[in-house]
Amino acid sequence: MKTNIYVNNEKFIAGMTMKDDAELEFNNMALHACENPKDIVENREKLAIFLNCGLDHFVCANQTHSSNFHRVTLDDKGRGAIRTDSAIADTDALYTYEPNLLLCSFTADCVPVTFYNEANGLTGVIHSGWQGTIKEISLKLFEHLKQFEQCNLSDVHVQIGASLSQAKFEVDEDVYLKFKDLGYADDFMYFNEHTHKYHIDNQLTVKKQCELAGIPTEQIAIDQTCTFVSPDGFSYRQDKQSGRHMSFIMKRAID
Incomplete structure (x- = not known):
């Protein structure tokens, strides 16, 4: 099965199917968007074998384009793995x-964003569609980790996964204005005179x-694969x- 592996060392493994x-x-890989749930479970079982x-x-969530996040504990193990009704609700x-814990x-x-902290073993995933981006889910999560988890963000490494490219992300003025209101996304947008559409680079905004939030630029990688093209x-x-x-993403148990 095709999988982009972004990190694979003795401490962490991270990637994107x-x-x-x-x-x-x-x-x-999605139970909420499939023809036959059994097929999805079989695909996930293959991935599990691959990841050992x-x-x-x-651990899966029912994503709602929110800015909500959840600290996963051992009690959450297996949630959403084979049924959507057991997934963590309303969380991105x-x-x-x-x-x-994967x-x-x-x-x-x-x-999609995966991240890990080399120093304290923290791992995480973020789903940031344009609605999540204008709600600043990534910024809010990392500020939470800094303030309430005493996480040193200079130790965090981020991988931004494959997504819709700026060339293919066409929007009308209403969405453009929401990004402009962020105050820091102007460099990641342009107007197409021929189509009268705005083009936004969601990856660079994230x-x-x-x-x-304080993560060093050199510790942020981007997979520039366009999911449309x-x-x-x-x-x-x-x-x-x-x-x-x-x-x-998963932190490996050290024997």
């Missing part, structure tokens, strides 16, 4: 200090939010029936 013609439902963990180690970001986020054009991408904008990528 990609569309794959050879797999069930093209390697769709159990499916019951997955997860973080944990626990080893062997935090999961689902996207098809939205910006990156800016990470920087504003790439044959490996699921794109909701291109196909409303599309499947979903899963972005994931």
Whole structure:
């Protein structure tokens, strides 16, 4: 199965599953957007084997384009792994200090973020569609980690995953104004005179939010694969029936 691995060392593994013609439902990983839930569970089981963990180690949320986040504990182990009704409700970001919990986020054009803190073992995932971005979910989560978890953000490494590119992210003035109101996204937008549409770089806006929180620029990486253009991408904008990528991260247990 096609998977972009972003981090793979003795402490952490992080990556993003990609569309794959050879797999069930093209390697769709989302129970909330599928034809047959059994296919999705089978795809997830294959991923679990690949990652050398159990499916019951997955932790998933029911994403609602909110700015809500949840600290995952061992009690959350397996939530959303095989059924949507057991997933963490109304949440678009997860973080944990626990080893062997695979935090999961689902996207098809939205910006997925995975992150880890080398010093304290913190891991996390963020789902930031344009609605999450204007609600500043990444900035709010990292400020929470700094203030309430005493997390030194200079130790945090961020991976921004594949998503809709600026060239394909066309919006009308109403969405443009919401980004402009952020006060720091002007450099990531342009107006197309021919189509009278605005184009926004959601990835760079999310990156800016990470920087504003205090994460060093050199510790933020971006996968520039466009989910609309790439044959490996699921794109909701291109196909409303599309499947979903899963972005994931797990801290390994040290023997």
